[in-house]
Amino acid sequence: MFRLGVVDSPAQGHEAYRGRLAIPYLTPAGPVALNFRCIRQHDCKAVNCRKYLKPEGEEGHLYNVAALKADSDFLVVTEGEIDTISWTMAGVPAVGLSGVKAWKPHFRLALDDFPIIYSAADADDAGKGLTSLLVREVGARPIRYERGMDGNDTWLSGGAGALRGLISG
Numbered sequence: 001m002f003r004l005g006v007v008d009s010p011a012q013g014h015e016a017y018r019g020r021l022a023i024p025y026l027t028p029a030g031p032v033a034l035n036f037r038c039i040r041q042h043d044c045k046a047v048n049c050r051k052y053l054k055p056e057g058e059e060g061h062l063y064n065v066a067a068l069k070a071d072s073d074f075l076v077v078t079e080g081e082i083d084t085i086s087w088t089m090a091g092v093p094a095v096g097l098s099g100v101k102a103w104k105p106h107f108r109l110a111l112d113d114f115p116i117i118y119s120a121a122d123a124d125d126a127g128k129g130l131t132s133l134l135v136r137e138v139g140a141r142p143i144r145y146e147r148g149m150d151g152n153d154t155w156l157s158g159g160a161g162a163l164r165g166l167i168s169g
C-alpha cells in the first residue's frame with residue numbers, strides 16, 4: 001500500500017541513499033517526494049548518522065494524502081511516515097508531517113473536512129512544537145503516547161487496540 005522499498009541500485013544523485021528504506025509520498029498523480037530512512041542495526045544518534053535523509057527541496061508535503069478521502073469524523077496527524085503507517089494499520093485515517101517545517105498554510109484547507117483533528121506527535125521538543133502548531137492552525141486535540149513511546153512503539157507493543165485506545169477517551 002505504501003510502496004516502501006530499499007534502495008539497491010540508486011538513481012543518479014541518490015547514491016547517498018543506498019541501503020536506506022525509500023518512503024515515497026504517494027498522491028493520485030504519483031509520488032511527489034521521497035524520504036530515506038536508515039535501517040542499519042545501530043543507534044543512529046550514537047554514530048552520528050542521520051536517520052532520515054531527503055533530497056533538497058522536498059520539504060512541505062503531507063504524507064499519505066489518500067487518508068484525506070476517508071469517510072471519518074476525525075483524522076490523526078502524526079509526526080512522520082512510520083507513525084502514519086502504524087495508525088493506518090490500526091484502521092485510523094492518518095497523515096504525517098515530518099516536523100513543523102513541513103507545514104504549509106494550505107494544509108489547513110486539506111484538513112478542513114474533518115470535524116476533529118488529533119495531533120499525535122512525540123513528547124520531545126520537536127513534537128511539542130508540532131502539536132502547538134496544529135492546535136493553533138486547526139484546533140487539534142493532542143494525543144499523548146505513553147512515556148518514551150511513539151506511534152510505532154505503541155503499535156508494536158499493544159497493536160491496533162493500543163493506538164485506537166488513545167483516541168477513544
Ligand SMILES: [Zn+2]
Nearest residue numbers: 038040044049
Ligand atoms: Zn543510521
